Amino acid sequence: MRLSWPLIGRTGQMRSIESAIAAPDVAGVVVSGGAGVGKSRIAREALSTAEAQGFQGRWVVGASSARSIPLGAFAAWTGHDASETVQLVRGVIESLAATTSPARVVVAVDDAQLLDDLSIFVLHQLVQRSAAKLILTVRDDESVPAALQEISAAGRFERIAVAPLSLDETTALLTAALNGPVEHSCAHRIWQLTHGNPLYLRNIVEQEVADGRLAQHRDAWVWAGDPVLPPDLVGLVESRIGTLPGAVGDVIDLLAVAEPMELPVLARLADPAAIEEAETRGLISLEATGSNVHARVAHPIYGEVRRRRASVTRLRRLRGLVAAELARSDDADDVRVAVKRATLSIESDLPPDTDLLVRAAHGAVWLADLPLADRLAKAAVAAGAGPEPNFVRAHALSWLSRGTEADAVLTAMAAGDLTDVDRARLAFHRASNMLWVLGDPARAIEIVNQQSAVESAEAHTYLDAFRVVHRFATDDPQPAREAAHPLVLGDLPPVVGAEIAWALTVVSGEAGQATEAEARAEWGYRAATRRFDAPQMRFNIADAHLTALLLAGRIPDAGEVAHGVGSQAADLPGEAQLLAAAVAGRAALGAGDVELACRLLGQAALGLSAAGHGMGWGYRYNVVRVSALALLGEVDEAAEVLAALDTIARPFRSLDYEVSLARAWVAANQGAVSEAIAIASGAAERACAKGQFGAEALCLQTVTQFGDRTCADRLNELAALVEGPRVAAVARFAAALHDSDAPELTAVSQVFEGLGDLIAAADSVAHAALIYRRHGQRGSALNCSTRVAALVQRCGGLVTPAVQQASQRLPFTGREREIVMLVGQRLSNRAIAERLCLSPRTVESHIHRAMAKTGTKTRDELAALLR
CATH class of the missing domain: 3.40.50.300 (P-loop containing nucleotide triphosphate hydrolases)
Known part of the structure; x- marks a missing residue:
């Protein structure tokens, strides 16, 4: 192709x-x-x-x-x-x-x-x-x-x-060449292999497309399998590498199977003079990292070519040499070194070390490399390591959305000789996989209930914890909260405690209890770092933590959470960076940066769906993306994404109020504002019935932004139930709109801006502009419209019914605008006349006409319109 x-x-x-x-x-x-x-x-x-x-x-x-x-x-x-x-x-x-x-x-x-x-x-x-x-x-x-x-x-x-292309530039080039979006991990793999070299990139992509390994899956291009380098590219690379002395070839091949490698380790395995010659030839690169120097092949393609030309026995021998040398190093038991040792050993001439393989499988989970965790755990099972690697395999497969395989691993374990606690642990993992990945809540709770005969208190902890999770997942938040009361988070196994902390963070945050939600989240973060099988949950916890802060109106704090997640995910493979982008996208939308939110949420939702998480993470972040697209004015695309979501049978966490708000924003910006009000009002009523008072307040804020004047009384009641500054600001907004109090709406806009909610700030001052306009106060209306335009610009673009109605171009001619700008610089009529080569009387006439058009009374009021 x-x-x-x-x-x-x-x-x-x-x-x-x-x-x-x-x-x-x-x-x-x-x-x-x-x-x-x-x-x-x-x-x-x-x-x-x-x-x-x-x-x-x-x-x-x-x-x-x-x-x-x-x-x-x-x-x-x-x-x-x-x-x-x-x-x-x-x-x-x-x-x-x-x-x-x-x-x-x-x-x-x-x-x-x-x-x-x-x-x-x-x-x-x-x-x-x-x-x-x-x-x-x-x-x-x-x-x-x-x-x-x-x-x-x-x-x-x-x-x-x-320079070579950056990751973002590579992604943009792939998107343009393939005429469609490219799944994030696919673009990242291509960039890692080619280092952004356009010549290598073009050769490899065209070969992979022709062979069908790089293909469109639904809406995105996805790369499956390992690349096959085109013969022309292999010949080109070999000509650049040139004919190598044997010792130099050993240096390149050692790095090809085990880069990056600390320079002292490489020097113990290869001739130092050959290392120097390889560096001089530009075949390897040395990089200082702290107190160490790491060696790599100068370009990943060089390593790929060398591996494909070497014999299997040579590669196995070299991997064994490196693994054995790493085992003798002072940091042999460091998690990253252990994972590297085990990864090299399973394709080497060394005998299997079951203890190392199990530790490394856990370590790979910790490092978020779930496919590697599955490989290492599978090797440990084959080497006779007992039940533990099966737990790791099932965990990895489940998080990879390979639920059927995970269930098969766990079902096979049930026939083995397990302790009371291991049976309960198995039931918890199998039920969680059945619930979240296979989407069968009824079968999930049945699996747990079948293990009620376990006797130890520790075993019952697993079962009781899952019942909490099940109630949360089936949209029964208050019973979930009550069922969690007997549980002591500190006594729970970390993987269980992290999931319970996530559930309770969501429940508390949506109830409007931000302080409690924060405490649950902080405990969950600690639990997620205590064991190797819990770190993936940190992203779910962060998402819930972010929700609680956004509902409370603590928008800068939500941004800090997103920043922290981004820092944690920066060096992690797999879906970690997509999840970080999703959390950052939600934070951006909460702060009113609509353009950035659309970009991040689009990248995340597309990538997560393509990676097999269409019912889970992909669905969750596409819901928020619908709202972002509608607010950016991309209503047709928002409606298409919403229609696609409606075809997904999601049997857990309906995300009712979030889906309803997304649907309401689409309807509102399609012109059906009364329908939008009805949708958001219905979501508020359902949230109230479930005790989700923080969510109810957000729904009523949206109803008020659409122009409904009936929410003030209920919002005043919610002010006593919901923590954080948002609910008080929304109550003022609703009361001012009810009373047609334009000055108060303008003041409320400043409050929302201070909170960081630029969308609500724009809508509240837009309603003030409309009220002023109805009362014939053109100067005040134009002042408010000017503020709306400034807020819209800060949002990167914003479309709401109120903003659209309030948008009105200033009625100045080019000369009038020029003079008004100079008035804003405090110049006198004579100084303006000299500046523009006009007479003072002409300047005075222009100013008089500008004031008459805008209804302003003073030079300061006139100049303020262009600030």
Whole structure:
């Protein structure tokens, strides 16, 4: 499959070249970078741009094969009748510089470092004579002839370094080339393999698409399996690596199977002189990290090629050598080192170490590498390690949304010889998998109830805890809270305690008890760090913690939670970064940054759904995404996502009030405001019936934003039930709207802005503008409309019924706007007249007309409209 590859991520370089070509005092541009980063593409695009602007373009290519031939690169411009060198050079210069119009000439030379001396002399003369502008590309890893370096002395040259594409730029390029969104982990894997090198990226992606491993799944491109490097790319990489002495090859191959590796470890396994030669050749890179230096293959593709060329027995031997050396190191039992040792050992010539494999499987869960945890646990089971690795396998498979496999592992364990506690533990894990992954709440509680005969108190803890979780999951929050009272969180196994803490954080937060929710969340965070099988729950706990803070109106605190999650997820693989993006997206929406929220939630929901979490995390964050899209004005897309959610049979946590608010925002921005009010009001009533008073307050806030004037009394009652500053602000908002008190609505807007809720701030002042307008107070209405516009801009775009109604362009002509701006600078009429070359009387007339149009009475009121 041939794909179209646009130029992405190079806007800055293209602008710099364009500016240099246009500048009369600049002779040209030198574009430098590593092999395959896109120097040639940039030069070609820059030449085409110059030609479109009227320049005459010349394209020249340096090549090793032409280097021994004088003027080899300029063969197309040499005359046939010239016999002497001077005549040849003069002819080439005249041919290059010749134009059929007054237009200047631009000569682009690709791989200029490969030019022969005479060709370089031609370039030198073009610069000295100002006969043409030059665009030169040079490779970072090749020596540049001194004569070429001297050209820059003949005229000023701009130097532009081209780096590989970043992850975001790679994702954007993939999205454009594949004509559709790319699942986050897919883009990340491609970027990790190619390091953003466009040449490698293009070769690999086209091969993977052609072979069907990179394919569209629903709405996103997903990459399954391991890449197969195209033969042309393999040949290209091997030519760059070159023929290696055996000792240098050992260095590369050791790193290919076990990078990154501390330099002292590598030096004990390989010849130090060979390590130095590998670094000198640019085949490995050394990176200082704290007090250590780590070695890596210079590019992941190099390692991929070496692994594919080596024999299986050689790779197994090398892995065994590294694993054995790591076992002798002082930090052999560090979790990351243990995971690396075990990972190397299962594909080495070493005998299995069951204790290491079990510890490493737990460690891989801790590091959020669940596929690796499954591999290590499976190897431990095969080596006869007992029931523990099966628990790890089931845990990993369940969190990977491979629920059927997880249930098969746990069902097989039930036939074994288990202790009372292990039977209860198994029931808890199997029921949790049945509930959250397989979506069968009835069967889940049945599994737990079948184990009621267990005798020990510790065993009953597992069963009682799941009953709490089950009530929470089936939308029965108050009974869940009551059932949790006998449980002592500190006595629960960490994986159980973390899940209970999540459930209780949600229940407390939605009830409006932010202090209690925070305490539950903090305990849950501690539980999630106490054992290897609980860390994934930290993201659920953070989401619940964030909900409690947003409902309370503690929006900056919610942002801190999101920041903390992002820091924790930064170095974790799998879905961790998607979950961090989702939490950050929710925080952004709560703060009114609608554009950022749409971007983050779209990335997260798409990636999580593609990874198999469509009923769980994908659904949860698509619900919030619907609201964000509607608020950004993307109502059609919001309606499409909402319709897709309606087709998903989700048998747990209906997210009733959140789904209802998303549905209400779609209806409102489709123009059905009365329907939106009815939807949000119904959600408020249902939240009240379940004791979800914090959620009820948010629903009534939304109803008020839509223009309903009936919520003040109930919000005053909620002020006594719900913690945090939001409910008091919303009560003031509702009362002011009921009384048509525009000044109070304006003051409430300031309160919401102080809380960090820019959306509510915009809506409250928008209602003030509408009231002023109805009363004929045009100046005050325009002041409020101006504030609305400023808040909308801070939101990155915002569409609500109130904002749309309040939006009104200021009725100034261009001259009037100019004068009003100067009035705002405290200039007198005479000073303005001098500034604009007008008479003072003309300035005074413009100001009088502007005041008449806007209903303002003073110069300060007039100037305030443009602040």
